[in-house]
Amino acid sequence: MKATWDIFCTVVDNFGDIGVTWRLARQLAAEHDYAVRLWVDDLRAFEHLCPAIDAELDRQRQRGVEVRRWSTPWAPVEAADVVIAAFACALPHDYMESMAGRDKEPLWLNLDYLSAEDWIVGCHGLPSVKFRQVQKFFFFPGFQPGTGGLLREAGxxxxxxxxxxxxxxxxxxxxxxxxxxxxxxxxxxxxxxxxxxxxxxxxxxxxxxxxxxxxxxxxxxxxxxxxxxxxxxxxxxxxxxxxxxxxxxxxxxxxxxxxxxxxxxxxxxxxxxxxxxxxxxxxxxxxxxxxxxxxxxxxxxxxxxxxxxxxxxxxxxxxxxxxxxxxxxxxxxxxxxxxxxxxxxxxxxxxxxxxxxxxxxxxxxxxxxxxxxxxxx
Missing domain, CATH: 3.40.50.2000 (Glycogen Phosphorylase B;)
Structure with a gap:
């Protein structure tokens, strides 16, 4: 079975946050053949980047990605194999309980902001907080060796x-x-x-x-x-x-x-x-x-x-x-x-x-x- 990925995005800067996560979700699905869900709290902002989005739907498929509305109250779902919290957004508590309840712990990552500062290299990949037994890790994009690199589609x-x-x-x-x-x-x-x-x-x-x-x-x-x-x-x-x-x-x-x-x-x-x-x-x-x-x-x-x-x-x-x-x-x-x-x-x-x-x-x-x-x- 395909590995599953959940990417969570809260739209703070109108287009920057959703722009990064939408590109990443598409690339993981198209080039690496993973099953990707993109959770977004503002589908109206998303609509500007992807006109095919129906902002009234809670669940839809776009460009090989399952797009889900991140809403309150949270509807329980099974946690994915890889969980990405984009830009340090806080995951729903019930979802974290689902992560902790898996037989095998998911890989939980905080996809952080891009920076060229020197300390990024030393912090990339380090452990962050824990929820029960599930460890979160820092993942820093960057311009130098020792960082996570930059988003770039093949070709x-x-x-x-x-x-x-x-x-x-x-x-x-x-x-x-x-x-x-x-x-x-x-x-x-x-x-x-x-x-x-x-x-x-x-x-x-x-x-x-x-x-x-x-x-x-x-x-x-x-x-x-x-x-x-x-x-x-x-x-x-x-x-x-x-x-x-x-x-x-x-x-x-x-x-x-x-x-x-x-x-x-x-x-x-x-x-x-x-x-x-x-x-x-x-x-x-x-x-x-x-x-x-x-x-x-x-x-x-x-x-x-x-x-x-x-x-x-x-x-x-x-x-x-x-x-x-x-x-x-x-x-x-x-x-x-x-x-x-x-x-x-x-x-x-x-x-x-x-x-x-x-x-x-x-x-x-x-x-x-x-x-x-x-x-x-």
Whole structure:
């Protein structure tokens, strides 16, 4: 019989949590042939990433995964062979009793947040809390050997390479989103949280000698975009021009199409965790809007990634890239750092591709989980 996997997800950041767990569930089912249940407490948010989801159903199958509504009161079910609590979410008490009642204890994992901090390597795989005799273990995604790696489907970079080498495929894809690529225009995707620093970046883009098409999926940053434009109620398909800058609002698209959007752009501004990783697989210079935490502890995570990612860059390119990220995440003036980025654009683009290939040389996260389970049994 197929091994069973239960993945539990509470939707905190709208799309980051469900984005990661949905990709993981699909990969475990499609590439490793496991029976996977994905428990989600907010099917409305899930619907944005998977339009086929029926938010009224408590149980349904999508893409080879059994999707279950995580609701209260909890309806008792038999615990799976592998239990993943995504991002330290607390499992239902009755489910933990079911884990403890199994003849063979399940492998219980806390799939933690992604970080480049040094301590991650030392903590990956360590035991966490116990419930009765069932031990939970930490599983940390990461960028370095000794971590759980990054989510990456089989053949992903080959698909990306074929796509970017086919101008017709790229053009057809963009036109399918309602985007008409202008010859010579720079394409930038913008998916971020609210940011007071956006206006200075848009000012710089609008006054540039080279035209820019800014593609903005519907989301939280759209409020700041509208404020700068002086418009209201922009929806998918809306298009505004200011100087050299064309702003276009895109609909929220399934994950595979979002990947293609990232592949199609020259620069990608992303947020949270799921889009952050996908932008790295795109092999394009990226700008990360990290999820803000109390006491600015998120800035430590930002600096840890910058230190790792910037290795191998020349001093001017390193300073430009890091200054760009710090200005964005501190809502500072984006114009000086953006100018420096453009002066080092070629090197940053080449570096982004090398980084993508380097990360792809490591075991992907789903395969690392499977290896851990096989060792467990």
């Amino acid at each position: 992903l970079l080959e698909q990306r390479r074929a796509f970017v080498q086919d101008p017709r495929a790229r053009g057809d894809f963009l036109r399918g989103l309602g985007v008409d690529p202008t010859d010579g225009a720079r394409l930038i995707s913008l998916f971020a949280y609210e940011n007071d620093g956006l206006a200075s970046w848009l000012d710089a883009l609008a006054s540039d000698t080279r035209p820019t098409q800014l593609l903005v999926p519907e989301g939280r940053i759209l409020v700041d975009v509208q404020r700068w434009l002086g418009t209201k109620d922009m929806a998918a398909g809306a298009r505004e021009v200011r100087g050299s800058l064309t702003v276009q609002v895109l609909p929220f698209v399934p994950q595979e199409d979002y990947d293609r959007l990232l592949w199609s752009c020259d620069f990608n501004a992303v947020r949270g965790e799921d889009s952050f990783v996908r932008a790295q697989w795109a092999g394009r210079p990226l700008l990360w809007h990290i999820y803000r935490q109390e006491d600015d502890v998120h800035l430590d995570k930002l600096e840890a990634f910058l230190e790792l990612y910037s290795q191998g860059l020349s001093a001017p390119a390193k300073a430009a890239f890091e200054g760009w990220w710090r200005a964005w995440n501190r809502a500072g003036d984006m114009a000086p750092s953006w100018k420096a980025v453009l002066e080092n654009e070629r090197e940053l683009a080449e570096h982004a591709e090398r980084w993508s290939l380097e990360q792809a040389s490591r075991t992907d996260l789903a395969t690392a989980l499977v290896k851990l389970y096989l060792n467990w049994i």
